[in-house]
Amino acid sequence: MIQLGLFYMAATITVVASLLAVTRYNASHALIYLIVSLLGSAIIFYVLGAPFAAVLEVLIYAGAIMVLFVFVIMMLNLGAAGVDNEHQWLQPRMWIIPSLLCLLLLAEILFLLNTSSHALSGTVVGPKVVGIELFGPYVLAVEIASMLLLAGLVGAYHLGRRYLLDMRGESL
Amino acid sequence: MSVALTIPMEHGLLLAAILFSIGLLGVMVRRNIIFILMSLEIMLNACAMVFIIAGAHWGQADGQIMFMLILSVAAAEVAVGLGLLLQVFRRFDSLDIDKANRMRG
Numbered sequence: 001m002i003q004l005g006l007f008y009m010a011a012t013i014t015v016v017a018s019l020l021a022v023t024r025y026n027a028s029h030a031l032i033y034l035i036v037s038l039l040g041s042a043i044i045f046y047v048l049g050a051p052f053a054a055v056l057e058v059l060i061y062a063g064a065i066m067v068l069f070v071f072v073i074m075m076l077n078l079g080a081a082g083v084d085n086e087h088q089w090l091q092p093r094m095w096i097i098p099s100l101l102c103l104l105l106l107a108e109i110l111f112l113l114n115t116s117s118h119a120l121s122g123t124v125v126g127p128k129v130v131g132i133e134l135f136g137p138y139v140l141a142v143e144i145a146s147m148l149l150l151a152g153l154v155g156a157y158h159l160g161r162r163y164l165l166d167m168r169g170e171s172l
Numbered sequence: 173m174s175v176a177l178t179i180p181m182e183h184g185l186l187l188a189a190i191l192f193s194i195g196l197l198g199v200m201v202r203r204n205i206i207f208i209l210m211s212l213e214i215m216l217n218a219c220a221m222v223f224i225i226a227g228a229h230w231g232q233a234d235g236q237i238m239f240m241l242i243l244s245v246a247a248a249e250v251a252v253g254l255g256l257l258l259q260v261f262r263r264f265d266s267l268d269i270d271k272a273n274r275m276r277g
Binding site: 003004007008011014015018019021022027030031034037038041044045047048049050052053056060061064065068069072073075076123125129130132133134138141145148149151152153155156157158159160162 | 178179183184187190191194195197198201202204206207209210211213214217220221224225227228231232233234235236237239240241243244245246247248249250251252254255256257258259261262267
């Protein structure tokens, strides 16, 4: 029954953080809540018996993809107005709710690590099984995903260049 | 293969549906492109969660493989989406998506 409680607690945190992320006025605040929401889903994946997916969720979603958002928000807020905004954003009371949610998640993961794996529900599908399946029957999907990522890379490189702006007068 | 799952599958699917609805609400309500992209992330995460729940229910690894494919889709989508966002910001000096509602800018 322990895992039930952990699941519902992480689910509540995820839903609350997602709601807060969608309803914020400030992009940085929304980003913090979105990261908390993704960490909550990582806990849910771990409780569900998918530890590899949980690690990937933290590494790629909450790590890499959110860093992209941070870069763009930093790029868009230049100048003195940006500095004023920084002062306005970094108020201590703004950190209370995300810290509280993160502390709850941390307590959950510490509890999970201290108990035996019986706290997990059902069967645990480890990374080894996933890797064998991934590069066995699903190797075509891996190739397709690599082509998709290459297309994303080329597209982002093209869209990020400045010459598109210079052409706006004549060829738009 | 499947040991009795103590977490009811319906509750997991309900959670994914709630998260998807929150993301859809954000896409429809917000007019800032950054928030629309974040809401899309929430929706994609909810979809990935459904695959994880199904994979856990049957004790198979296929759910996690689909999760990884969704992860790569999300990464490509965010990269292209943020590039588009930068172009929109340079062209309109605003992140309001309603200012870009005409096909010829």
